[in-house]
Amino acid sequence: MATTVPVQKKSLTLDQKFPRIQSLTQLVERLPKSKPSWDNWESLMYNVWHYDTTEFTKDLPRSLTVNEFKTLPRIARDLFTKSQEDGLWLFDDSFKDISVSFQTWSPYRTMQTWSNNSPINNTYNVRRCKQGVFFETGNGAGFTFKKDQSEGSLSVSLQRLTIKKVACIIRDSLTRLWTSVPHKKGMHMTTIAKKLFDPLPEDQKPSKDEQDKFIKYILERLDVYKTMKKERTAAAPTERRKAIQKQSIKNVTECQRNIRNCELHGERLEREDQFVLARLQRRQERLQLSYERECAKIQRQKERWSGFKAKFKSDLEQKKHARSAVLLSGVCKSLNQHYKTVKNSDLAKNPFTNLSEETIFITTHLLKAPKIA
DSSP, X not given: OOOOOXXXXXXXXXXXXXXXXXXXXXXXXXXXXXXXXXTSHHHHHHHGGGSSHHHHHTTSSSOOOHHHHHHHHHHHHHHHHHHHHHOOOOOGGGGTTOEEEEOOOOHHHHHOBOTTSOBSSEEEEEEEOSSEEEEEOSSSOEEEEETTOOOOHHHHHHHHXXXXXXXXXXXXXXXXXXXXXXXXXXXXXXXXXXXXXXXSOGGGSOOHHHHHHHHHHHHHHHHHHXXXXXXXXHHHHHHHHHHHHHHHHHHHHHHHHHHHHHHHHXXXXXXXXXXXXXXXXXXXXXXXXXXXXXXXXXXXXXXXHHHHHHHHHHHHHHHHHHHHHHHHHHXXXXXXXXXXXXXXXXXXXXXXXXXSHHHHHHHHHHHHSOSOO
16 A cells, blocks of 8 residues: 655745845835824935935035935925826835844843844844735844834834835935936036936936936926926015015014913912912011010019019018017127126217227127027
8 A cells, every 4th residue: 555745845935935125116015105294205205315414415426506405305205206106217226125224222122132032123124025014134033014003113113214214215316316417517407307317327227218207207397396486486575475464463463462461460460469468468467466465465574573573672671670670689788798898988989980999899799799689
């Protein structure tokens, strides 16, 4: 009996499973185009001309004129829109194998890695997949960005970087193509546009039909810009008058608003001042009442202590009289004893007004005399 050998399926390679982007159309149709924000396609097509101007203009065959630097961003934006509407050629060979670099200073992102230890901060190759775009780190790691996906900071950042990269490629390619045309002072932009592909080698030029459509559309846009400029110039006096009228109305309205704001501010300040004054008045009344109570208290204390003082003075006089009465008998007895002892003493003389040895003797005797008989 014959045995059946199972057929082994060949595993698809990375390029087979997720082919690299080969054209602008393949990329644009897989990323959102109509987001009402600063990073939409049309906005970036114009804004990248004002990023790193020194960097993208330093190696050009010649420097851009002021008029060219104003006009080329508008042409690039319109060329991109036209390419998406009618399939206009737009440097298709420049979008093969496109990649973007993602770098962040976030410690969280810096430490993060994919499942195969590839860091999040990496250079991502932009590949196609059925659901959208596959951002791949170079060794198979990465993630799929769906067209309707709007969440996740990393996916949004890579989407913005991809759109910006496309805008920079269009900017650099158009600028180099434009400045490669031999230029003379005073040369019109329409003349340059008609000779855009002359300096390129034949193998780098698109088909003759694509060249004609590309140049024709640029000439049409230059005519539109010229017409718009003429219309703006013709309408400039009217627009200036309208602007002056609008500004005068705005000035009157602003002055009225300022006056009203001053009135409201003055009313608010007046209410606040009245409130402060009322509070100070209540405080003053409370202080006045406290002052009067304190004065009455001091007066009562004065009267009270004056009464105490008068009473103490009366007590002092009474105690002095009592002391004199107590001392009188002892003093009299001591003096009587003295005059009995001393002979030839003149009693008519006051010993305290006629000082003598008897004065000292009497004083000493009085001090030593007993206070109570």
